[in-house]
Amino acid sequence: xxxxxxxxxxxxxxxxxxxxxxxxxxxxxxxxxCANAVLAIGASPIMADDISEAADIxxxxxxxxxxxxxxxxxTIASMIVSGKxxxxxxxxxxxxxVGAGASKLRNDTTKALLDQVExxxxxxxxxxISFIAGLEASTxxxxxxxxxxxxxxxxxxxxxxxxxxCIVAITGAVDVISDGxxxxxxxxxxxxxxxxxxxxxxxxxxxxxxxGAIKDYFIAAVGGVASMGIxxxxxxxxxxxxGTGSFHIAIIDALSNVNTQIMEERAKLYEE
Amino acid sequence: xxxxxxxxxxxxxxxxxxxxxxxxxxxxxxxxxCANAVLAIGASPIMADDISEAADIxxxxxxxxxxxxxxxxxTIASMIVSGKxxxxxxxxxxxxxVGAGASKLRNDTTKALLDQVExxxxxxxxxxISFIAGLEASTxxxxxxxxxxxxxxxxxxxxxxxxxxCIVAITGAVDVISDGxxxxxxxxxxxxxxxxxxxxxxxxxxxxxxxGAIKDYFIAAVGGVASMGIxxxxxxxxxxxxGTGSFHIAIIDALSNVNTQIMEERAKLYEE
Amino acid sequence: xxxxxxxxxxxxxxxxxxxxxxxxxxxxxxxxxCANAVLAIGASPIMADDISEAADIxxxxxxxxxxxxxxxxxTIASMIVSGKxxxxxxxxxxxxxVGAGASKLRNDTTKALLDQVExxxxxxxxxxISFIAGLEASTxxxxxxxxxxxxxxxxxxxxxxxxxxCIVAITGAVDVISDGxxxxxxxxxxxxxxxxxxxxxxxxxxxxxxxGAIKDYFIAAVGGVASMGIxxxxxxxxxxxxGTGSFHIAIIDALSNVNTQIMEERAKLYEE
Numbered sequence: 001x002x003x004x005x006x007x008x009x010x011x012x013x014x015x016x017x018x019x020x021x022x023x024x025x026x027x028x029x030x031x032x033x034c035a036n037a038v039l040a041i042g043a044s045p046i047m048a049d050d051i052s053e054a055a056d057i058x059x060x061x062x063x064x065x066x067x068x069x070x071x072x073x074x075t076i077a078s079m080i081v082s083g084k085x086x087x088x089x090x091x092x093x094x095x096x097x098v099g100a101g102a103s104k105l106r107n108d109t110t111k112a113l114l115d116q117v118e119x120x121x122x123x124x125x126x127x128x129i130s131f132i133a134g135l136e137a138s139t140x141x142x143x144x145x146x147x148x149x150x151x152x153x154x155x156x157x158x159x160x161x162x163x164x165x166c167i168v169a170i171t172g173a174v175d176v177i178s179d180g181x182x183x184x185x186x187x188x189x190x191x192x193x194x195x196x197x198x199x200x201x202x203x204x205x206x207x208x209x210x211x212g213a214i215k216d217y218f219i220a221a222v223g224g225v226a227s228m229g230i231x232x233x234x235x236x237x238x239x240x241x242x243g244t245g246s247f248h249i250a251i252i253d254a255l256s257n258v259n260t261q262i263m264e265e266r267a268k269l270y271e272e
Numbered sequence: 273x274x275x276x277x278x279x280x281x282x283x284x285x286x287x288x289x290x291x292x293x294x295x296x297x298x299x300x301x302x303x304x305x306c307a308n309a310v311l312a313i314g315a316s317p318i319m320a321d322d323i324s325e326a327a328d329i330x331x332x333x334x335x336x337x338x339x340x341x342x343x344x345x346x347t348i349a350s351m352i353v354s355g356k357x358x359x360x361x362x363x364x365x366x367x368x369x370v371g372a373g374a375s376k377l378r379n380d381t382t383k384a385l386l387d388q389v390e391x392x393x394x395x396x397x398x399x400x401i402s403f404i405a406g407l408e409a410s411t412x413x414x415x416x417x418x419x420x421x422x423x424x425x426x427x428x429x430x431x432x433x434x435x436x437x438c439i440v441a442i443t444g445a446v447d448v449i450s451d452g453x454x455x456x457x458x459x460x461x462x463x464x465x466x467x468x469x470x471x472x473x474x475x476x477x478x479x480x481x482x483x484g485a486i487k488d489y490f491i492a493a494v495g496g497v498a499s500m501g502i503x504x505x506x507x508x509x510x511x512x513x514x515g516t517g518s519f520h521i522a523i524i525d526a527l528s529n530v531n532t533q534i535m536e537e538r539a540k541l542y543e544e
Numbered sequence: 545x546x547x548x549x550x551x552x553x554x555x556x557x558x559x560x561x562x563x564x565x566x567x568x569x570x571x572x573x574x575x576x577x578c579a580n581a582v583l584a585i586g587a588s589p590i591m592a593d594d595i596s597e598a599a600d601i602x603x604x605x606x607x608x609x610x611x612x613x614x615x616x617x618x619t620i621a622s623m624i625v626s627g628k629x630x631x632x633x634x635x636x637x638x639x640x641x642v643g644a645g646a647s648k649l650r651n652d653t654t655k656a657l658l659d660q661v662e663x664x665x666x667x668x669x670x671x672x673i674s675f676i677a678g679l680e681a682s683t684x685x686x687x688x689x690x691x692x693x694x695x696x697x698x699x700x701x702x703x704x705x706x707x708x709x710c711i712v713a714i715t716g717a718v719d720v721i722s723d724g725x726x727x728x729x730x731x732x733x734x735x736x737x738x739x740x741x742x743x744x745x746x747x748x749x750x751x752x753x754x755x756g757a758i759k760d761y762f763i764a765a766v767g768g769v770a771s772m773g774i775x776x777x778x779x780x781x782x783x784x785x786x787g788t789g790s791f792h793i794a795i796i797d798a799l800s801n802v803n804t805q806i807m808e809e810r811a812k813l814y815e816e
Contacts, residue, residue: 028300028572029579029591035301035469040516045469046371047301050344053377060374072594072618074344099590102604105597195800197579197589243797244584253515256467300572307573307741312788317741318643319573322616325649332646346616525787528739 001264004184004222004271009263011214011223016042016259020062020212024205025049025079027069027098030198033252034067037202040255041227043209054078055085062212064091066117067201068109069098076109083117092120092211092220096204100124101131114164120217122160123169123204123225126153133160154183154272169221171203177225179218186222187268188229190236196248203228206255222269230266231255273536276456276494276543281535283486283495288314288531292334292484296477297321297351299341299370302470305524306339309474312527313499315481326350327357334484336363338389339473340381341370348381355389364392364483364492368476372396373403386436392489394432395441395476395497398425405432426455426544441493443475449497451490458494459540460501462508468520475500478527494541502538503527545808548728548766548815553807555758555767560586560803564606564756568749569593569623571613571642574742577796578611581746584799585771587753598622599629606756608635610661611745612653613642620653627661636664636755636764640748644668645675658708664761666704667713667748667769670697677704698727698816713765715747721769723762730766731812732773734780740792747772750799766813774810775799 001009021044026034031047038045048057051074058064064086066079086093095117100110110132113119122129133156153176161168161180170176175186193199207224211217228251235250273281293316298306303319310317320329323346330336336358338351358365367389372382382404385391394401405428425448433440433452442448447458465471479496483489500523507522545553565588570578575591582589592601595618602608608630610623630637639661644654654676657663666673677700697720705712705724714720719730737743751768755761772795779794 027591029575031301032304032469032576036516036520039467039469046374047299047342048371048375049342050377052345053375056375056377070591070593073596099592102590103592103597103600105594105600195583197576197583243794244580244800245793245796248580248796249517249521249793250515252517252520256516303573304576304741308788308792311739311741318646319571319614320643320647321614322649324617325647328647328649521789521793522787524789524792528788 002269002271004269005264005267007219008223008226008267009260011210011219012258012263013260015209015213018213019044020209021046021060022063022065022205022208022212023048023058023061023082024065024067025054025075025082026065026067026201029069030201033198033202034205036252037255038205038209040252041206041209041258043212049075049078051078051081054082058082058085058091059089061091063094063208065094065205065208066113067096067098067204068106069201071105071109079113080116083113087118092217093117094121094123094204094208094211095119096201097124097128097132100128119164119166121167121169121207121211121221122164123171123207125200126170126172129156129160129168129170167217167221169207169225171200171225175225175229177218177221182218183272184222185270185272186226186229187270188226188266189232192236192240192244192247193232195244199228226267226269227255227258230258230262233266274541274543276541277536277539279491280495280498280539281532283482283491284530284535285532287481287485290485291316292481293318293332294335294337294477294480294484295320295330295333295354296337296339297326297347297354298337298339298473301341302473305470305474306477308524309527310477310481312524313478313481313530315484321347321350323350323353326354330354330357330363331361333363335366335480337366337477337480338385339368339370339476340378341473343377343381351385352388355385359390364489365389366393366395366476366480366483367391368473369396369400369404372400391436391438393439393441393479393483393493394436395443395479397472398442398444401428401432401440401442439489439493441479441497443472443497447497447501449490449493454490455544456494457542457544458498458501459542460498460538461504464508464512464516464519465504467516471500498539498541499527499530502530502534505538546813546815548813549808549811551763552767552770552811553804555754555763556802556807557804559753559757562757563588564753565590565604566607566609566749566752566756567592567602567605567626568609568611569598569619569626570609570611570745573613574745577742577746578749580796581799582749582753584796585750585753585802587756593619593622595622595625598626602626602629602635603633605635607638607752609638609749609752610657611640611642611748612650613745615649615653623657624660627657631662636761637661638665638667638748638752638755639663640745641668641672641676644672663708663710665711665713665751665755665765666708667715667751669744670714670716673700673704673712673714711761711765713751713769715744715769719769719773721762721765726762727816728766729814729816730770730773731814732770732810733776736780736784736788736791737776739788743772770811770813771799771802774802774806777810
């Protein structure tokens, strides 16, 4: 077992011990799964997106997860206000730029958030993070595009992490996590994860759950992404042959069972 | 079998026979589960929260369930308008003050609803109902805080019921239902219910389903809360060892099977 | 095997080969199921309802599904704008008039959409389509009312299809699809489908998935409706005796497995 695996295996214990409150400003498509994923991993979710209370809720939370899935003018304002409050209060902000590159509104919102809010961890697929890198990106929906092979995700992750002074997690067939210098690749997960909506959103919510419990956001990013990958592995073994509905439920089952031992045995983490 | 159990067992039959239409102004986190819980218990859900139609929908419904989970300025106005329409029309209003105590917006909205709308049944956890009682309450997210043991939930339930002239249902490890004089305690349910988001919201929707079918709102409150508790018991037996995803599905399965016989055999209701 | 079955069996292969992007402006009750149904049948969902991006998202999509489930002033404007963009761009619009007849807002929105947007496929239950036909309709919630037997759904489907120059799909115990001349009846499905919220919404999303992949919208409507019916048949066989939660999951499982062979063996399509 390498050091990063030991660190992540210790981190999951911290999440379950501390039960951090995680404020999610997220989309209405996958919000139920995000809340259940946060509960399954041992944290406590709170969803609140009205500007009259967004900052108040952030202030009592341990992490803020901003997900751009079904953004609108009302919730964009709340994202900014909560993001600033989190920065003031030393609460980590996790940003999931869902569909960045797909519309001017998403592009403008991505830029506004990166300009006005200090992001601790940025999690997206290769298409979304490539957009942020200023590289050419074609977004087809919000699925993990299989462009990892075509672009150099390691290079993109490093660049974006350096530029925005944050941890970057690019998820795909192989997940890549970077702080601008270090790289960890995660080889858990199964292609069937792309056949269930919200596995990306849930991953960001899991990353938030870890970041709400431990101070090392690099380990938090690896922990959240690895948890979803391991859950995908286990769910595929249990329900992959049945169909995507049962696979979906098995993901939540697996997340609720992830512990130090499972993390140590299952995580496929490679430092580069 | 005591009288309250006989009454509740008869009530479930009424719900399934009458298929009452239940108007829910609720949150986007747990709304799908609420709709499926209402269908599972034998009622018919309708969700509508725009002020241009909220009162029209209330007027054709048998009960109105107001859930404050992801409130915003737009839906708060609809809650008030629909609540007043329900009062005018003799339709019972069930109020679930999700997260009361956690932000000024939630506190103000709770007060506005209690001031402007006659509530038939108030259902919340001990933290939320304690806030309403004017007692000190610390809300950590929207989970059932385990403060039942620290506060006297029986006393709080009675006080709030008297003050607001309504039935109060405080759910937790032991559920407490009061009309200000009578007390029924319900000892069904399992701690795993707190690991699935929306079990509280679903309970309120179930209470609404009963209140849409029978005129005795005390029995309606006991019936809705007991249904969820029994579903939790059965779901834990079936799926507790698998994980929280399967447990979640098993709750809906169990609700769809609850009938007079199951209520008689399973309900653990104690009059004090 | 009749011709229509052969056509539909070929169409499902097209959907899975082309993975069309389907833009859904829909409701927050059933949106997660809609996204998962679209993924299960082999298409790719995108949900976006803010007027600042709605037309941009429509422009990159292969079909637009407008679902009126939890409409509000903000999303109604987006529905109109996206509908017009789809018309300009030759992208088919599927309209699901959820709850038409139940409130002035829904009636006005239905009329506005039919006046301002060319609809390719209109899918609703007998109550909703009867409202559009100008016939008397009583809407009780948004469930498939069992009024198919009382009204002549074939006559209504033909009339509405002619009047609005579109394909009409009326779903119920027996589904009726018409282009104004032809009629196909579909005898798949099970009454338990009405005990899970969103099976109608999912059907519209499936119709959109087919319409995004093939140009013959009559076949697309039959394909989408038949897919849900077959999934209902299979789900009932697998999980009908367990409860509505497991049945719900089994629907998604079955959709994810539907292929040419299953369509050929299971579809009960009758041309009149």
